[in-house]
Amino acid sequence: MQPFTVVTGIAAPLLRANIDTGTIIPSRFMRSRSINMGEKMFSDWRYNLDGSENPEFVLNRAPYREATIMLSGTNFGCGSSREAAVYALLRFGITCVIAPSFGEIFTENALQNGLLPLILPEEVVASLVNADDPTLTVDLHACVVRTPDGREIGFSIAPDRRMALLEGLDETALIQRYTADIDAFRAADQNRRPWLYQR
Amino acid sequence: MTPRSLFDKIWDSHVVRQLAEDRFLISVDRHLLHEATSRDAFDGLRRRGLAPKSTAATFAVVDHDVSTLSGRTWDSYSPAAERISAMQENCQAFGIDLIDVNDPRQGICHVISPELGITLPGITLVCGDSHTATSGGLGAWAWGIGTTEIERVLATQALILRKPKTMRVNFNGTLHPGVYAKDLILYFIGQYGIAIGGGTAVEYAGSAIRALPVEARLTICNMSIEFGARSGLIAPDDVTYQYLAGRAHAPAGADWEAAVAQWRALPSDPGAGFDREIDIDCSAIRPQITWGTSPQDVIAIDAPIPDPGGAELERRGPMQNSLSYMDLTPGMTMEGLKIDFAFIGSCTNSRLSDLEIAAGIVRGRKVADGVTAIIVPGSTPVKRAAEAAGLDRVFRDAGFQWRESGCSMCQTLGGDSVPPGQRSISTTNRNFEGRQGPQARTHLASPAMVAAAAVTGRITDIRKLPAIGG
Numbered sequence: 001m002q003p004f005t006v007v008t009g010i011a012a013p014l015l016r017a018n019i020d021t022g023t024i025i026p027s028r029f030m031r032s033r034s035i036n037m038g039e040k041m042f043s044d045w046r047y048n049l050d051g052s053e054n055p056e057f058v059l060n061r062a063p064y065r066e067a068t069i070m071l072s073g074t075n076f077g078c079g080s081s082r083e084a085a086v087y088a089l090l091r092f093g094i095t096c097v098i099a100p101s102f103g104e105i106f107t108e109n110a111l112q113n114g115l116l117p118l119i120l121p122e123e124v125v126a127s128l129v130n131a132d133d134p135t136l137t138v139d140l141h142a143c144v145v146r147t148p149d150g151r152e153i154g155f156s157i158a159p160d161r162r163m164a165l166l167e168g169l170d171e172t173a174l175i176q177r178y179t180a181d182i183d184a185f186r187a188a189d190q191n192r193r194p195w196l197y198q199r
Numbered sequence: 200m201t202p203r204s205l206f207d208k209i210w211d212s213h214v215v216r217q218l219a220e221d222r223f224l225i226s227v228d229r230h231l232l233h234e235a236t237s238r239d240a241f242d243g244l245r246r247r248g249l250a251p252k253s254t255a256a257t258f259a260v261v262d263h264d265v266s267t268l269s270g271r272t273w274d275s276y277s278p279a280a281e282r283i284s285a286m287q288e289n290c291q292a293f294g295i296d297l298i299d300v301n302d303p304r305q306g307i308c309h310v311i312s313p314e315l316g317i318t319l320p321g322i323t324l325v326c327g328d329s330h331t332a333t334s335g336g337l338g339a340w341a342w343g344i345g346t347t348e349i350e351r352v353l354a355t356q357a358l359i360l361r362k363p364k365t366m367r368v369n370f371n372g373t374l375h376p377g378v379y380a381k382d383l384i385l386y387f388i389g390q391y392g393i394a395i396g397g398g399t400a401v402e403y404a405g406s407a408i409r410a411l412p413v414e415a416r417l418t419i420c421n422m423s424i425e426f427g428a429r430s431g432l433i434a435p436d437d438v439t440y441q442y443l444a445g446r447a448h449a450p451a452g453a454d455w456e457a458a459v460a461q462w463r464a465l466p467s468d469p470g471a472g473f474d475r476e477i478d479i480d481c482s483a484i485r486p487q488i489t490w491g492t493s494p495q496d497v498i499a500i501d502a503p504i505p506d507p508g509g510a511e512l513e514r515r516g517p518m519q520n521s522l523s524y525m526d527l528t529p530g531m532t533m534e535g536l537k538i539d540f541a542f543i544g545s546c547t548n549s550r551l552s553d554l555e556i557a558a559g560i561v562r563g564r565k566v567a568d569g570v571t572a573i574i575v576p577g578s579t580p581v582k583r584a585a586e587a588a589g590l591d592r593v594f595r596d597a598g599f600q601w602r603e604s605g606c607s608m609c610q611t612l613g614g615d616s617v618p619p620g621q622r623s624i625s626t627t628n629r630n631f632e633g634r635q636g637p638q639a640r641t642h643l644a645s646p647a648m649v650a651a652a653a654v655t656g657r658i659t660d661i662r663k664l665p666a667i668g669g
């Protein structure tokens with residue numbers, strides 16, 4: 001997994017609540033490896049039905065085309081479990097989403113791929129929107145967000161999650177260290193519930 | 200001993216090891232794969248040079264992408280062919296039994312899992328799909344995972360988890376005529392909002408739940424994710440055991456007796472603690488219909504669409520977005536609204552009992568002019584059982600399309616979608632913007648309400664539809 005440490009970049013505001021993973025990447029763009037999911041991200045909002053760009057949409061406006069951070073509303077990434085929503089954001093270049101809350105499966109998927117789902121209260125997220133200078137720094141070492149006018153806003157994240165992101169930890173390899181425990185558990189369980197171990 | 204909940208008992212019996220204060224290694228009993236989210240997981244195994252830890256615990260099916268038109272083959276809907284063929288190759292390469300497109304067991308993953316007895320009480324079951332909670336209707340702890348976690352479960356049969364908080368929702372009392380499981384869960388989401396479940400393991404209990412057959416219990420658990428819960432559970436009972444007896448992957452013979460004895464100890468002990476408990480009076484529930492683009496935008500069929508001006512501050516914006524996307528105005532009732540599509544299908548409501556309810560309404564009637572009405576049975580066995588009971592004739596005679604099984608118009612993958620601006624009434628679980636196609640407008644409701652709308656051409660109060668011949 002790609003580690004996440006410090007990111008400085010354009011923060012695009014998309015302050016809607018309940019943006020679901022199917023809106024982030026509609027299912028029809030997940031089918032083929034030849035599709036660039038970064039281009040199709042937020043497709044139904046970003047493009048008109050004829051395929052042309054919707055000039056109103058934030059990611060179609062300078063400087064937000066280059067966004068690496070996204071500011072959003074509560075419950076970001078709710079809905080479908082598709083990890084492709086995270087792949088699409090990363091492919092576009094966004095490595096951190098700042099929102100008051102996130103869908104639970106999205107959070108897991110984000111953390112597994114080095115995308116930071118950063119939780120701040122709604123009014124604080126709104127205060128980070130700055131049309132004149134939309135540059136933010138997200139520092140996971142210090143657990144602060146820095147604004148162009150010198151504010152430092154602390155955020156919290158579970159310590160093990162933070163370490164995993166900083167190190168780019170591979171959780172599968174971690175579990176594999178406990179293979180003996182898993183095998184012992186399964187052997188004992190097989191005595192108790194043999195029907196689960198045959199087909 | 201401290202009284203424990205159903206969830207506590209399943210949790211306790213699956214902890215392999217505690218890794219840190221709030222990190223546990225949890226054993227996964229059964230794992231369900233489908234073509235839409237597993238491809239990268241197989242590639243991950245390849246990269247690591249790993250084989251699946253237990254092919255006996257792993258079940259695979261083609262459901263999301265497949266065409267539901269009759270005479271279909273795996274590649275008859277060409278945009279889906281790449282992913283379906285990858286699924287076939289991966290299952291073959293890794294020794295996993297794939298329920299392929301024309302296999303008689305084929306169907307939507309969450310429909311076939313109970314049907315084949317893959318889902319059992321007290322097990323941990325995961326699938327790369329958010330509606331995995333459906334299986335909780337049989338008393339399994341079942342939850343949706345992402346693709347990285349699919350790879351992890353394939354490789355290790357385990358996951359690292361935090362212990363979720365718990366919630367119990369008691370549905371008390373009895374249901375009025377015309378009110379179904381779908382109405383119960385929609386009503387709950389309407390009353391408490393989409394955030395109430397926030398990462399909890401939810402148990403549904405109460406006299407109304409106990410009175411429901413298994414298929415209706417699956418419908419309730421299915422929509423747990425729609426209010427933020429990752430899993431939903433209903434305690435197993437004799438109804439559960441009768442349903443499971445003799446299913447393909449359920450225990451048999453002496454194993455069956457031993458299993459049932461274990462399962463009888465699963466229900467929550469009296470006095471078990473929950474982080475939150477909510478009581479619902481079912482006598483207050485009328486047929487429900489969504490008006491907006493969030494599952495919490497739901498009202499009784501005879502209630503007016505709420506005015507965003509009267510809502511809590513943070514809900515006003517989303518409600519206004521919903522109204523403009525759906526082209527509706529506050530104060531109007533949904534009854535009488537013209538529809539273009541009626542869809543009966545999806546892992547929420549496509550089982551035999553759902554089709555029986557719909558057929559009871561459609562029998563002797565015709566689909567209204569200008570309405571495209573589609574029925575997609577949840578599985579091939581459901582389809583065959585419905586045909587054996589003559590339900591397909593009822594639907595076909597009325598002008599419904601009678602399809603093969605798959606996800607179909609639930610999320611547009613198999614080639615079916617609602618055109619921009621058109622209005623659909625649907626038995627599915629998500630009314631998000633674009634879910635049934637770009638700019639499609641989706642109203643969620645029970646199979647009875649969808650069947651009624653299909654034959655009248657308008658959103659209809661099922662309680663007012665006159666009985667035919669009666």
Ligand code: SF4
Nearest residue numbers: 330545546606609610
């Ligand atoms: S029917 Fe719909 S919700 Fe259910 S598994 Fe298929 S796509 Fe997902």
